[in-house]
Amino acid sequence: MERNRRDTDNDHARSSLEIGDSMIDEEHEALFRLLHQVRDAGRAGGNPGEFSDCLNALGKGLMDHFEHEERLLKTLEMPESELQRHLRAHREIVHQYAELSLAMMHDDGIDREDVLTMIQDWILYHLIQFDMKIRPYSLPAAPA
Numbered sequence: 001m002e003r004n005r006r007d008t009d010n011d012h013a014r015s016s017l018e019i020g021d022s023m024i025d026e027e028h029e030a031l032f033r034l035l036h037q038v039r040d041a042g043r044a045g046g047n048p049g050e051f052s053d054c055l056n057a058l059g060k061g062l063m064d065h066f067e068h069e070e071r072l073l074k075t076l077e078m079p080e081s082e083l084q085r086h087l088r089a090h091r092e093i094v095h096q097y098a099e100l101s102l103a104m105m106h107d108d109g110i111d112r113e114d115v116l117t118m119i120q121d122w123i124l125y126h127l128i129q130f131d132m133k134i135r136p137y138s139l140p141a142a143p144a
Contacts, residue, residue: 020138042112076137
């Protein structure tokens with residue numbers, strides 16, 4: 001019984017984070033799955049190669065997602081200032097990801113917990129603070 005309630009709660013939480021574009025919503029789901037994979041691979045004592053592979057997959061997923069999302073954003077009637085803030089947020093995440101990748105290549109003693117916190121911010125904070133603002137522009141208008 002508890003499992004069914006948890007699944008229902010998760011379904012409700014996921015649907016409350018949908019922006020109304022099926023491709024973008026599916027990509028958000030995929031990013032959450034990648035986040036969980038990185039989290040699992042990042043547990044203490046985990047294989048560093050697996051952690052790195054998961055981060056690489058997440059990075060590719062983020063870059064592909066941003067490309068698709070930016071294409072969508074340019075078709076919507078969002079205020080220009082909001083659009084530019086959103087694009088800047090993407091660039092900041094890409095910059096942070098590049099710095100993280102470089103640090104990992106140089107084995108700069110990266111703390112996995114710090115990495116996981118950063119990645120959660122990239123996905124969850126960005127989704128709530130930026131992507132949810134797409135919803136009013138991407139959902140079909142209600143009939144008059």
